Amino acid sequence: MNPLTQAFYLREAVTVAKELLGKILIRQINGRDYCFKIVETEAYMGAMDKASHAYGGKFTNRTKPMFERGGITYIYLIYGMYYCLNIVTQDKGIPHAVLIRAVEPLDEGAMKFAKSNRLIKSKKNEDLTNGPGKLCQALVIDKTLNEKDITKENLLWIADAPSIMHIIKDKRINIPYAMEYQDMEWRFYIADNPFVSVLKNN
DNA sequence: ATTCGGATTCTCT
């Protein structure tokens, strides 16, 4: 499997968010590779986007990675308990990012790995990785992996795979403070995939 | 099936 190159990430977050669906997120740990398919993403569109941590060009210790050149991680702690994994996109100085909201274990090994890191009652496999906090727990992703290059085979990287044809677009989740931006359809997921966290409400 | 509250700590003002 070949890593997605940096050029892939030097574009708008919405574009990258759509194209990341179906790609393979790989966690290397104890000399083994665990592979997961990306099935749900959200785009955060930089200084104009009221839902973004970088709204108004806000530059702090936390948001700093978003201002770097695309192709690295942006990982933060949320609600004091959970981590969220983002992929930085666009060139240096343009703070776009894509939140990885859900992944699907690609094989039995990945499934067992996820299970061993998630101590929950539910026996449904979907509950292992169908949310941004859940997948970070399942793949043992924390701030030690923040601001790291994901274009090279490493502890955490992304490999190319065939593009997804049937993509659903929808509003982003849980951003009530974002005013008019909470209605932007900047969440994307693979149609009919059981690991998607929230389905379209109608 | 849907709603609800508690957990927990980093980050910024």
Added chain:
DNA sequence: GAGAATCCGAATA
């Protein structure tokens, strides 16, 4: 000091 790009299990209906 307040609030956060969430999750889980329990309670309700």
